[in-house]
Amino acid sequence: MNISSGGTLRKAAVVGVVLLLVGSMGVGISATAGERFSEESVPGLLATIDGTNTVTPGETTTMTLAVQNRHDGITNSDRAIEDVSRVIQAHGVQVGAASGTTVTYRDDGLPIDVKTGTQSIGTVPSGGATQVPLTVEISESADPGTYTVPMEVEFSYIRGIFVDRDDYTVKRNTATTETSVTIRVEKDGRLEIVDTRGDGLYKNAEGDVAVTVRNAGSETMSDTTLSLVGSTHFEPQSNGIALDTVAPGETRNATFETIVRGVESAGSYAVGFRTDYEDANGQLSKSTVRYGGVAVAGGPQYEISVEPRSLYVDSTGAARITVTNTGDVAATNARVFAEPNQPFAPLSNGGQLGALGPGESATTSVKLEVSDRALAQSYALPIVVAHDDTYGNVVRSDPLTADIDVGPERQFDVVNTARIEAGATEQIELTVENTGESSFEDAVIRINADSPFETDDDTAYVGELAPGEQVTVSYTVSVGEAATPKAYTLDTTIKYDNLFDETVVSDVRPATVEVTEPSGPSIPFVLTAIGVPMLLVGGIVYKRDRLRRFF
Structure with a gap:
């Protein structure tokens, strides 16, 4: 054991004031006579593992280290130490205790790595013990057996106390002792x-x-x-x-x-x-x-581009979607799902792409309906690409977004005014112009004849009608004799096929038809032939007994 002397401190005692002893400091009380306690009574410290000390190779565990002080606290003195006893009792001076105790472990050459390092454990009272955690890591290659871990314990203790009238002196020494603990490494399956x-x-x-x-x-x-x-x-x-x-x-x-x-x-x-x-x-x-x-791996990754196909306000069209696999893994059974918001409504479950290897592209279409409340503008179209993994599970990409344009609603106008005489049955001609931005495919122009018009010829096939193109169609129409000469309108629609060969009927547009006065005589002439009154009307001769219908 190595022992070094500490300092000596003298301090005036004040009745009722408690002073703490730290290091080589002393605490004073009043005394009437000089007394001295002086004895080489050094704490005896011993370290053990409290609980199991068994470990296995490769294990990291925390044990409980117990440091025990074998000093019994009983002292001898040069003479009666009544005042010294009062100092001890009044201020909790622990004769025989190890204070400011630290432990330093030495694991050199051992298959044991002590992770705790130098450890402060405070005061170890005489006859008592202090417990602290001890963390160790056992080498993977440690052979089974018992290993001793040396440690160095440093502490201070009270060497002597002197009391003389109003003063007292506490003398401390610092000591270092060697001890050790044992750790057992057992066989294990590792x-x-x-x-x-x-x-x-x-x-x-x-x-x-x-x-x-x-x-x-x-x-x-x-x-x-x-x-x-x-x-x-x-x-x-x-x-x-x-x-x-x-x-x-x-x-x-x-x-x-x-x-x-x-x-x-x-x-x-x-x-x-x-x-x-x-x-x-x-x-x-x-x-x-x-x-x-x-x-x-990063897995399949996708880039997309989208092209509108017949996407117009209040129409059914498609988004033509091209997908490129930019990832490092092939996408098996790849397919596309559009998950649109307004103004779109999906009309198909998705489009198939097939197998897409890294760097490969494929194109498919997703059928969409455009609301009649849509505006002719660009919209964001959310798209998800799905494929099957090795076990056939569906793997969906994060949502991808592409912009897609919606065109204005398909439109046409009847740009001329047809004319027909009241009471006549004639052919009228209507000139129809495609005023929208897309073609009418397989178009049929139809009129709806209401009073005063009648017709059995209400459709005219025109085929394709491109944007800005005009076509003239004719219909046989009859007008009642009682029709008032003026401008009337006929309801006109275009029936056409969309991208999916479905028949679509356009909105109604008016066609102006002007009814004119009859071109023949309007005043009847009364004739007399061989004494029989006759009436000539419109080139037809009526006998007298039939004139009542005119008068």
Whole structure:
């Protein structure tokens, strides 16, 4: 033991005031006579492990270190020390205690790494003990056996007390002692990861993690099962693979199905494994979790472009979508889903793309209906690309957005005015102009004849009518004799085929038809032939007995 002298402090005593002793400081009370306590009474410190001191190779654990002071607190003195006793009692001076105690561990040359470092444990009272945590890491290659961990304990203690009238003096010494604890390393079955491999692993996909493990311990593992430990990135779909008995040095292979989660980029990701087994005593044991790295691909990634096909206000058309796989994995059975908001409504479940290898492109169409409340402008169209992973699960991309234009509603006008005489049956001609921005395909122009018009000829086929193009069509129409000469309107529509060969009828547009006066005589002439009154009307001669209808 090494002992060094501390300082001496003299202090005036004040009745009723409590002063603390720190280091070589003293605390004073009043005294009527000089008394002295002086004795070489050094604390005896001993360190032990409280609880189990058994560990296994590769284990990191925290034990409880107990530092015991074997000093019994009983002292001898030069003479009666009544006033010294009062100092001790009044101020809690602990004769025989080790104060300011620190422990420094020496683990050089040992398969044990003490993680705690130099440790302060405070005061160890005489006859008592102080407990502190002790964290150790055991080397993977540690042989079974008992190991001694030396330690150096430094502390201070009271060497003597002198009381004389109003003063007293406390003298302290500093000491260092050597002690040690023992740690026992037992045989164990120890899991070691030899190799890990990934197949079909990318974000949100289910793939395989293959692993080769070895029993790197000194004990046979019986009834062994190997598990993949779930983590932020790996969600096992199969687990608890039986390895049976694995002797020291033996290897085993296992493959786990797992879903990859939360991976935003390609790279190597840690995956953990653990074994459950029976040891040589038939006790159930768990190995420490061991980690290996597996490569996770970026998976299929997509770029899209969209072209409108007959997308107009209040129409049915399509979005022609081209998808390019910019990722590092082929997309099997790829397909497109449009998930639009207003003014679109999807009319098909999606479009098929087939297999898309890295760098490959494919085009498909998704049928859409455009609301009659839409505006002729560009809209954002959300699109999701889906494909099947190795196990046939559907993997959906994050939403992709492309802008798509909606054109104005298809429009036409009747740009001329037809004329017909009252009471006549004639052909009228209407000139129709496509005033919109898209063609009418397989178009038929139809009129709806209401009073005073009648017709059995209400349709005219024109085929394609391009934007800005005009066409003249004719219909046979009859007008009642009683029709008032003036301008009337006929309801006119265009029936045409859309992109999907569906028949669409346009909005109604007016066609102006002017009814004119009859071109023949309007005043009847009365004739007399051979004494028989006759009436000539419109070139027809009526006898007298039929004149009543005119008068």
